[in-house]
Amino acid sequence: MTHRLVLASRNEKKLTELRRILTTAQLDVAVAGPEAYADLPDIPEIGSSFVENALIKARAVAQHTGIPAIA
Secondary structure: OOEEEEEOOOOHHHHHHHHHHHHHOOOOEEEEOHHHOOOOOOOOOOOOOHHHHHHHHHHHHHHHHOOOEEO
């Protein structure tokens, strides 16, 4: 069974790297970027740190798509 995951970043290099890591680890996880969800709104980075902004983006993407997300 393939698991699904969304990377809450529009950085193509990060998406490529995450896919490489998961493939190398032989994990059955399909990763999509936010471009796979045309109706995904832009998520403002209003946190006071990199960690807060990553949490804001991951939570918003997961809530919108219903799929676990990381940022």
